[in-house]
Amino acid sequence: MNNHPNGFHVAFVGNPNCGKTTLFNAVTGSKLKVANWPGVTVEKKEGTVEFENEKLILIDTPGIYSLSTYTIEEKVTRNCILDDDIEVIVNVVDASNLERNLYLTLQLLELGKPIVMALNMMDVVEERGMEIDLHRFPEMLCDIPVVPVSAIKKRGLDILLHAIVHHKEAVTLGEVFSYSDELEDKISKLEVIMGAKYPNHSSARWHAIKLLEDDEEVMSEHPIDVSRIVDKSYAREIIQAKYSYIDGIIEECLFNKDAKAAQTDKVDKILTHPILGVPCFLLIMAVVFLLTFTLGDFIKGYLEILLGFLQDGVSAAFEAAHVAEWLKGLVVDGIIAGVGGILTFLPNIVILFIALAILEDSGYMARVAYVMDGIMGKLGLSGRAFLPMILGFGCTVPAIMATRALETTKDRRKTMLITPFMSCSARLPIYVLISGLFFGKLAPLVSFLMYVLGIVIALLTAFILNIFDKNKNTYNLLIELPEYKRPNMRSIRIYVWNKVKDYLTKAGTTIFIASIIVWFLLNVGTHGFTENASTSFAGFAAQKIAPLLAPCGLNMWEFVVALIAGISAKEVVVTSISVLFSSAAAGGSLLDGIKNVYPMFTAANALALMVFCLLYTPCIATIATIKKESESIKFTLVSIVFQILVAYGVSALVFNLARLFIR
Numbered sequence: 218m219n220n221h222p223n224g225f226h227v228a229f230v231g232n233p234n235c236g237k238t239t240l241f242n243a244v245t246g247s248k249l250k251v252a253n254w255p256g257v258t259v260e261k262k263e264g265t266v267e268f269e270n271e272k273l274i275l276i277d278t279p280g281i282y283s284l285s286t287y288t289i290e291e292k293v294t295r296n297c298i299l300d301d302d303i304e305v306i307v308n309v310v311d312a313s314n315l316e317r318n319l320y321l322t323l324q325l326l327e328l329g330k331p332i333v334m335a336l337n338m339m340d341v342v343e344e345r346g347m348e349i350d351l352h353r354f355p356e357m358l359c360d361i362p363v364v365p366v367s368a369i370k371k372r373g374l375d376i377l378l379h380a381i382v383h384h385k386e387a388v389t390l391g392e393v394f395s396y397s398d399e400l401e402d403k404i405s406k407l408e409v410i411m412g413a414k415y416p417n418h419s420s421a422r423w424h425a426i427k428l429l430e431d432d433e434e435v436m437s438e439h440p441i442d443v444s445r446i447v448d449k450s451y452a453r454e455i456i457q458a459k460y461s462y463i464d465g466i467i468e469e470c471l472f473n474k475d476a477k478a479a480q481t482d483k484v485d486k487i488l489t490h491p492i493l494g495v496p497c498f499l500l501i502m503a504v505v506f507l508l509t510f511t512l513g514d515f516i517k518g519y520l521e522i523l524l525g526f527l528q529d530g531v532s533a534a535f536e537a538a539h540v541a542e543w544l545k546g547l548v549v550d551g552i553i554a555g556v557g558g559i560l561t562f563l564p565n566i567v568i569l570f571i572a573l574a575i576l577e578d579s580g581y582m583a584r585v586a587y588v589m590d591g592i593m594g595k596l597g598l599s600g601r602a603f604l605p606m607i608l609g610f611g612c613t614v615p616a617i618m619a620t621r622a623l624e625t626t627k628d629r630r631k632t633m634l635i636t637p638f639m640s641c642s643a644r645l646p647i648y649v650l651i652s653g654l655f656f657g658k659l660a661p662l663v664s665f666l667m668y669v670l671g672i673v674i675a676l677l678t679a680f681i682l683n684i685f686d687k688n689k690n691t692y693n694l695l696i697e698l699p700e701y702k703r704p705n706m707r708s709i710r711i712y713v714w715n716k717v718k719d720y721l722t723k724a725g726t727t728i729f730i731a732s733i734i735v736w737f738l739l740n741v742g743t744h745g746f747t748e749n750a751s752t753s754f755a756g757f758a759a760q761k762i763a764p765l766l767a768p769c770g771l772n773m774w775e776f777v778v779a780l781i782a783g784i785s786a787k788e789v790v791v792t793s794i795s796v797l798f799s800s801a802a803a804g805g806s807l808l809d810g811i812k813n814v815y816p817m818f819t820a821a822n823a824l825a826l827m828v829f830c831l832l833y834t835p836c837i838a839t840i841a842t843i844k845k846e847s848e849s850i851k852f853t854l855v856s857i858v859f860q861i862l863v864a865y866g867v868s869a870l871v872f873n874l875a876r877l878f879i880r
């Protein structure tokens with residue numbers, strides 16, 4: 218019997234890259250109609266096929282991981298399949314990646330509509346020697362027809378069409394598995410209320426579950442009074458229940474998982490463990506920074522010797538040529554010491570970037586976001602917000618741009634506010650220099666603690682903001698966890714080289730210019746050139762500001778100059794400190810120089826200085842990016858003031874605590 222003279226509608230639904238389009242093309246041939254989905258620029262492909270005297274109108278939907286409404290694709294696909302016109306949903310599943318694909322399947326089953334599963338990529342499954350128990354598998358999925366196919370080899374297509382035609386009336390039960398008793402109780406109560414108010418509603422169970430997940434769209438389309446049943450969002454619990462059911466399916470139905478996937482699973486048991494995951498992350502970062510220090514410092518030592526030769530050589534040459542004293546000072550103490558000093562940190566930076574590139578390329582970074590999701594959720598941010606934060610270890614500018622991936626303006630701004638607290642690579646030279654001077658063997662540990670402190674302050678800020686947030690969000694994280702792979706040398710080389718290029722460009726432009734400006738401000742005063750920097754313009758202004766920093770142990774105008782100059786680029790803090798104390802060092806080390814001027818400057822002051830550098834206003838480039846991305850001058854100013862206040866407060870706290878222990 219054919220109720221549909223014009224054909225009946227079949228939607229192909231599945232994860233991105235599961236082969237929907239390939240399958241769609243294989244089934245429909247070339248009879249296509251391409252348009253856009255109403256209101257959005259997402260392509261809609263429709264095709265027809267005749268099979269066993271039935272006319273099927275097939276629709277290729279955008280790939281999705283979930284039936285929520287965060288992305289345009291999700292909205293389009295969800296609206297399409299909730300539409301009563303759709304008579305059969307064909308869930309296209311990548312069989313070589315079952316675990317990841319089944320999450321959507323479980324959601325589709327809860328809809329209670331007729332579903333046929335196209336188990337695609339069977340050629341890959343066979344090639345890898347994996348086996349799927351095709352008897353037990355459908356049993357665990359409400360007995361829907363499961364048809365193994367290979368879209369690329371055009372295998373199993375007729376059987377699939379046959380299943381579609383013959384199962385269009387076979388409504389699934391909607392109850393794939395049971396949630397906890399508490400949830401099931403709420404679900405049935407909601408179903409009753411739904412049934413009374415909307416008797417014709419076909420997906421009552423799905424609807425009830427969505428209500429428990431606090432889904433706004435469902436709520437606004439079919440409003441009912443749920444206040445006594447839905448006291449909070451149960452989204453996390455519901456997601457977890459689904460994943461543990463999927464674990465069960467994989468356990469029972471999938472055999473000879475290929476060696477690589479099995480390995481990934483084994484490693485992930487530890488690295489993405491809910492409790493062990495975070496310490497693992499910190500440990501890995503600790504190893505990275507230890508490497509950055511030990512190996513980097515080793516090479517840096519040689520570069521410093523080279524730089525010394527260069528300075529002496531140029532000095533001697535200038536003297537021989539009777540060049541004016543001020544010009545010699547500018548070139549030797551301003552430019553060579555400034556720019557050259559920054560270049561000696563290149564080994565540390567290169568090692569840091571190699572390590573970050575390896576972690577990224579191997580697939581580990583995606584897991585960090587996954588591990589942090591639990592914590593981020595409690596802070597009112599999605600796990601996705603941790604990705605920009607990790608990028609912040611490299612450079613804050615791209616990290617701020619990466620906040621574009623977040624859904625709402627509120628989330629973006631929150632993340633923009635806290636991302637600068639992550640120690641970018643420009644802050645590494647500051648830690649290397651200062652901790653090296655004052656902490657000896659403990660220097661790597663102290664620097665590592667700066668990184669940890671940055672993360673803690675960032676999370677703490679998010680936490681406090683969340684307390685005051687009246688419309689808290691809940692997030693359901695679905696980050697795709699790729700298989701681990703051996704990092705590709707080529708992509709690492711490209712990544713590191715790009716970063717090194719950026720660093721060199723910065724040394725040659727911003728830092729070069731800043732060094733010259735700082736030198737002039739330090740050598741010119743109201744009476745023209747001055748030998749004594751404290752009577753220079755910079756010295757004069759900094760002396761006015763310095764007393765304000767007394768609580769942080771930084772009532773010293775030289776450091777104020779360094780901090781202000783550091784807003785041009787954080788590395789300039791290092792160059793300024795070197796320049797400012799070089800004459801006081803009288804040929805001795807930089808430490809001697811500082812101690813000669815400030816005998817009371819101890820490791821406690823040094824610690825406060827590092828903390829201040831970690832937290833205060835980011836560099837000009839970052840500020841400009843925040844302005845551009847937030848499109849708000851007010852927000853940009855607020856964030857600058859906020860960061861200065863945090864830097865001030867925390868460094869004062871650290872200083873006074875440290876003073877109790879360090880004399």
Ligand code: GDP
Nearest residue numbers: 233234235236237238239280337338367368369
């Ligand atoms: P969509 O995002 O779901 O539309 O996926 P596509 O149809 O674009 O396919 C994604 C990739 O998987 C393409 O490179 C296809 O060639 C490939 N692909 C699709 N089906 C199969 C299959 O059955 N076997 C294999 N080996 N590859 C497939």
Ligand code: MG
Nearest residue numbers: 237238239280
């Ligand atoms: Mg496609």
